[in-house]
Amino acid sequence: MTRKQKRMSVILAGLGFLAAAAGLTFYALGQKASYFYMPADLAAASVPPGQRIRLGGLVEKGTIVRGQGATVAFSVTDKQKSVKVTYTGILPDLFREEQGVITEGAFGPDGVFVADSVLAKHDERYMPKEVADGLKAKGVWQESTN
Amino acid sequence: MVETGHFALVLAFALSLVQMLVPLVGARTGNQRLMAVGGPVTVTGFALTALSFAALASAYAGSDFSVASVWENSHSLQPMIYKITGTWGNHEGSMLLWVLILTFFGALVAVFGNNLPSTLKANVLAVQGMIGAAFFLFILATSNPFIRLNPAPIEGRDLNPVLQDLGLAIHPPMLYLGYVGFSICFSFSVAALIEGRIDASWARWVRPWTLVAWMFLTGGIAMGSYWAYYELGWGGFWFWDPVENASFMPWLAGTALLHSAIVMEKRSALKIWTLLLAILTFSLSLLGTFLVRSGVLTSVHAFATDPARGVFILCILTLFIGGSLTLFALRASRLTAGGLFHPISREGALVLNNLFLTTATATVLVGTLYPLALEALTGGKISVGAPFFDLTFGPLILPLLAIVPFGPLLAWKRGDIIAASQRLMAAFAIAIAAMLVTGLFIDGASVFAALGVGLAVWLVAGALTDLAVKSGVGSVAPAVILRRFAGLPRSVFGTALAHLGLGLTLLGIVGTLCFGTEKILSMHPGETVELSGHTLRFEGLTPQKGPNFTEDRGRFLLMSDGRANGEITSAKRFYPVRQTVTTESGIRTLALSQLYLSLGDENKDGSVVVRLWWKPLVTLIWGGGLVMMAGAAMSLLDRRLRVGAPAKRRKPAPAAATASPT
Numbered sequence: 131m132t133r134k135q136k137r138m139s140v141i142l143a144g145l146g147f148l149a150a151a152a153g154l155t156f157y158a159l160g161q162k163a164s165y166f167y168m169p170a171d172l173a174a175a176s177v178p179p180g181q182r183i184r185l186g187g188l189v190e191k192g193t194i195v196r197g198q199g200a201t202v203a204f205s206v207t208d209k210q211k212s213v214k215v216t217y218t219g220i221l222p223d224l225f226r227e228e229q230g231v232i233t234e235g236a237f238g239p240d241g242v243f244v245a246d247s248v249l250a251k252h253d254e255r256y257m258p259k260e261v262a263d264g265l266k267a268k269g270v271w272q273e274s275t276n
Numbered sequence: 277m278v279e280t281g282h283f284a285l286v287l288a289f290a291l292s293l294v295q296m297l298v299p300l301v302g303a304r305t306g307n308q309r310l311m312a313v314g315g316p317v318t319v320t321g322f323a324l325t326a327l328s329f330a331a332l333a334s335a336y337a338g339s340d341f342s343v344a345s346v347w348e349n350s351h352s353l354q355p356m357i358y359k360i361t362g363t364w365g366n367h368e369g370s371m372l373l374w375v376l377i378l379t380f381f382g383a384l385v386a387v388f389g390n391n392l393p394s395t396l397k398a399n400v401l402a403v404q405g406m407i408g409a410a411f412f413l414f415i416l417a418t419s420n421p422f423i424r425l426n427p428a429p430i431e432g433r434d435l436n437p438v439l440q441d442l443g444l445a446i447h448p449p450m451l452y453l454g455y456v457g458f459s460i461c462f463s464f465s466v467a468a469l470i471e472g473r474i475d476a477s478w479a480r481w482v483r484p485w486t487l488v489a490w491m492f493l494t495g496g497i498a499m500g501s502y503w504a505y506y507e508l509g510w511g512g513f514w515f516w517d518p519v520e521n522a523s524f525m526p527w528l529a530g531t532a533l534l535h536s537a538i539v540m541e542k543r544s545a546l547k548i549w550t551l552l553l554a555i556l557t558f559s560l561s562l563l564g565t566f567l568v569r570s571g572v573l574t575s576v577h578a579f580a581t582d583p584a585r586g587v588f589i590l591c592i593l594t595l596f597i598g599g600s601l602t603l604f605a606l607r608a609s610r611l612t613a614g615g616l617f618h619p620i621s622r623e624g625a626l627v628l629n630n631l632f633l634t635t636a637t638a639t640v641l642v643g644t645l646y647p648l649a650l651e652a653l654t655g656g657k658i659s660v661g662a663p664f665f666d667l668t669f670g671p672l673i674l675p676l677l678a679i680v681p682f683g684p685l686l687a688w689k690r691g692d693i694i695a696a697s698q699r700l701m702a703a704f705a706i707a708i709a710a711m712l713v714t715g716l717f718i719d720g721a722s723v724f725a726a727l728g729v730g731l732a733v734w735l736v737a738g739a740l741t742d743l744a745v746k747s748g749v750g751s752v753a754p755a756v757i758l759r760r761f762a763g764l765p766r767s768v769f770g771t772a773l774a775h776l777g778l779g780l781t782l783l784g785i786v787g788t789l790c791f792g793t794e795k796i797l798s799m800h801p802g803e804t805v806e807l808s809g810h811t812l813r814f815e816g817l818t819p820q821k822g823p824n825f826t827e828d829r830g831r832f833l834l835m836s837d838g839r840a841n842g843e844i845t846s847a848k849r850f851y852p853v854r855q856t857v858t859t860e861s862g863i864r865t866l867a868l869s870q871l872y873l874s875l876g877d878e879n880k881d882g883s884v885v886v887r888l889w890w891k892p893l894v895t896l897i898w899g900g901g902l903v904m905m906a907g908a909a910m911s912l913l914d915r916r917l918r919v920g921a922p923a924k925r926r927k928p929a930p931a932a933a934t935a936s937p938t
Contacts (some may be wrong), residue, residue: 143629151635155642158667166657184659200796200885219796220876222888223857
């Protein structure tokens with residue numbers, strides 16, 4: 131093989147790798163990325179049960195119910211609509227009523243959102259960015275909730 | 277003292293302007309005296325930055341709340357260690373640490389680079405000066421740590437409790453040593469492009485820097501992973517969080533650079549590629565700095581969000597990445613291509629390594645930036661997490677791991693794959709045996725577990741085979757083997773250790789993910805729980821008081837195989853200044869495995885939610901990282917790579933370096 135042919139074969143191999151990676155990436159972005167919704171967005175979005183999404187909002191006041199063992203039920207609200215969520219596990223340290231949270235999981239057949247992870251804001255200074263942006267967009271943002 | 281620090285910082289900025297202009301002009305006009313300015317200016321710039329950093333650190337240590345940064349991130353009751361580490365536990369201070377390390381590395385080149393060709397040294401220092409100037413300006417304009425408050429508050433607002441940990445003393449400095457270490461490789465590349473020539477002695481200079489940067493970056497990532505593991509209380513060691521990816525991308529690209537620089541040094545091939553890779557690696561470090569520091573991401577790392585900072589760093593990013601890639605496009609064709617090699621050879625294996633690693637880097641890059649781009653363009657919000665990376669990064673990295681043992685056994689130029697395979701037969705047999713044992717006796721249900729264990733054992737056995745083959749096991753007498761083993765070049769040990777470390781890390785990951793068990797339950801005092809052969813009895817909660825927090829400490833008596841085995845404590849801490857609760861997880865290391873316990877909320881009936889994990893072999897994840905670091909250190913000790921050694925051996929004539937392709 132001449133130098134040129136060799137270089138071509140390396141470049142072709144490289145392109146092959148890139149094509150494989152690009153194919154995997156597109157497939158994975160379509161299948162495995164989870165979209166972020168606020169409760170009021172859900173009506174328009176029609177998310178089928180079982181599809182993984184991230185649901186964000188405020189923990190609605192007076193809805194936290196500790197059930198059997200480590201299972202907790204609460205509602206996530208954006209002050210327009212609210213959605214029931216159940217979660218089994220340890221809630222983050224900063225999980226409180228009226229605080230911003232992001233839950234990740236899927237809707238069960240009964241319309242209750244079954245979360246397998248719950249994220250709260252990291253410290254007292256800010257809430258999850260998606261939640262803050264969403265509340266601002268809906269016009270229900272209050273500086274005091276921050 | 278604070279004003280002295282502020283003044284020193286301004287002076288350091290002014291000096292960095294001199295550093296970026298004077299040596300550059302000198303190199304262009306061939307003026308030795310102008311070029312010679314670079315060294316002293318760089319060293320002085322470092323001294324001033326160090327003074328500035330010391331001033332800030334002393335303000336933190338002395339709890340001087342008239343300084344805004346100290347007021348926001350410190351408290352007089354904090355233990356001294358967290359007062360000092362708090363210096364870089366905030367945006368302003370961590371940027372100052374960044375430039376401190378940058379100027380430190382620049383000063384090392386200035387002091388130890390006397391045997392570099394003078395124009396190359398001048399250009400390298402000038403490029404370092406440019407990076408320094410940009411970041412000094414960034415600090416002074418948007419993130420000045422020395423701003424005073426008047427009147428001075430009496431008490432500070434405390435450091436984020438999550439950061440009040442020994443991890444803060446180790447993780448950021450190590451990570452920055454890695455990030456910024458790649459700036460030297462970048463500067464060498466840009467300098468080579470400015471000069472329009474590049475040779476093997478260039479690679480001999482760049483490779484130790486790559487090794488140093490890679491070693492610290494490995495340590496920084498491993499430490500960060502362990503810190504997140506025990507501090508966040510979720511028991512996870514890697515979350516594919518964008519901030520983690522920001523450090524992982526330069527690591528992947530840096531690993532590729534480490535390997536391609538070997539080819540360039542030994543065989544003068546892949547020159548242009550190595551140079552591009554050096555530019556890309558540092559570009560990814562800058563991108564990481566941008567992602568973490570600009571506030572586009574929310575995480576523990578984004579201390580404060582200020583749009584001006586984001587725009588400023590984005591400008592720096594565009595300037596350096598765009599500028600260097602433009603220079604590359606204009607000048608790369610003037611550089612000469614290197615030697616030829618057969619596809620099946622050490623070079624060929626290293627090229628394959630680079631193909632895998634760079635495409636893997638690209639998938640991580642897409643997964644990290646796509647959500648940001650989508651939000652900027654359409655406003656849609658998606659999250660890309662572990663499922664995405666399992667599907668994209670996994671298929672690219674697993675084949676690479678499978679071929680790792682072949683690489684070091686292939687000869688340069690033209691290798692013999694059959695001979696290499698024969699030498700690896702024993703390692704292969706051990707790996708198959710490990711797979712069978714896993715599949716038949718430990719967990720027959722999971723094919724992945726067996727394959728994963730097999731792959732990890734294959735890597736470890738392959739690394740040991742390399743050492744055995746090179747010291748002549750099976751062909752010479754034992755005494756000779758020992759002598760040969762002792763006489764092997766340090767870089768051979770370096771390679772073997774790094775690959776072995778990789779295998780250990782993989783073994784830890786597979787062990788934890790496939791054989792780990794977990795229980796969530798609520799427990800009353802006196803109740804017991806059993807997990808994977810260990811029994812824990814909850815003794816109850818006791819309130820305790822720390823220097824700047826109060827805590828409820830839960831004690832658990834551990835019984836292993838029916839015998840008392842000490843106790844584990846986990847606590848819920850409350851930091852009153854920030855009104856923040858944190859969980860201190862309880863961890864007990866048993867051989868290589870860990871029992872991990874995390875305390876949840878107290879229920880109304882007096883029981884407490886407890887989450888318990890059994891994590892087999894988990895310590896190997898970070899232990900493997902340490903072994904990889906040891907490998908890099910071993911390679912650095914190789915006589916061949918002693919900084920300054922190359923130029924003494926031969927001074928390349930300019931004509932030879934620009935000669936036509938061989």
